Amino acid sequence: MASSSPAILPITNPQSPAAASTATATDSIQSSGPTPPVRAFINNISDTVRNGLASRRPWSELVDRSAFSKPESISEATQRIRKNYNYFRVNYLTVITGVLAISLLTNPLSLIFLAALLAAWIFLYLFRTASDPPLTLFGRQFSDRETLIGLILSTVFVVFLTSVGSVLVSALMVGLAIVCTHGAFRVPDDLFLDDQESPATGFLSFLTAAPSNAAITAAAPAVVARV
Numbered sequence: 001m002a003s004s005s006p007a008i009l010p011i012t013n014p015q016s017p018a019a020a021s022t023a024t025a026t027d028s029i030q031s032s033g034p035t036p037p038v039r040a041f042i043n044n045i046s047d048t049v050r051n052g053l054a055s056r057r058p059w060s061e062l063v064d065r066s067a068f069s070k071p072e073s074i075s076e077a078t079q080r081i082r083k084n085y086n087y088f089r090v091n092y093l094t095v096i097t098g099v100l101a102i103s104l105l106t107n108p109l110s111l112i113f114l115a116a117l118l119a120a121w122i123f124l125y126l127f128r129t130a131s132d133p134p135l136t137l138f139g140r141q142f143s144d145r146e147t148l149i150g151l152i153l154s155t156v157f158v159v160f161l162t163s164v165g166s167v168l169v170s171a172l173m174v175g176l177a178i179v180c181t182h183g184a185f186r187v188p189d190d191l192f193l194d195d196q197e198s199p200a201t202g203f204l205s206f207l208t209a210a211p212s213n214a215a216i217t218a219a220a221p222a223v224v225a226r227v
Contacts, residue, residue: 056090068185081183092183096175103171110167117158125151 061067071077085092104111124135124147135142142150159165 057088062091067187069187071184077184083188084183084186092179099175100171103167107167110164113158113162113164
């Protein structure tokens with residue numbers, strides 16, 4: 001009597017524990033990392049700031065004491081401010097930003113309120129998509145419209161009913177006063193201004209340029225759908 005052949009078991013090639021853990025870690029990093037709209041938005045902001053700083057004028061020209069003189073009239077001071085702004089635009093914006101940063105750092109409570117408000121707008125509205133679950137707080141679900149209304153009311157409260165508004169306004173007034181004073185007393189005759197009458201560039205380019213970056217394109221449908 002012929003002996004029956006043993007049954008052939010299917011052979012699998014299981015993934016090694018090290019490879020499995022590596023794949024799991026990679027998937028976790030990819031899932032926890034920023035989404036493409038967030039990454040594109042951050043890259044666009046960093047590129048704008050980097051390009052703006054690259055186009056700034058030498059600070060030695062800004063503080064050249066030999067180029068300062070008292071204006072003879074208000075019209076001359078206004079003309080100087082306009083010409084100096086066209087030439088030192090990025091430097092002036094850097095000065096105003098520095099004054100704002102110093103004011104917020106010397107008022108930590110206002111800095112905390114402002115940072116919390118910006119984080120709320122970013123994570124609760126700007127980068128939320130239609131597929132995200134609704135916001136749930138204290139056992140109650142809030143629609144996107146209710147979340148937007150809550151963010152607007154929170155912004156009004158933080159800006160007008162706390163010290164944040166006064167700190168920001170005071171810092172802006174101080175920064176503008178510094179810029180206007182410098183622009184009025186800095187003689188622009190030695191500056192090459194022919195190519196500086198073009199529309200705003202550098203830090204202000206994202207205010208005048210058409211919205212063509214990937215972040216706006218990706219986030220626009222979700223924002224319009226929620227509104």
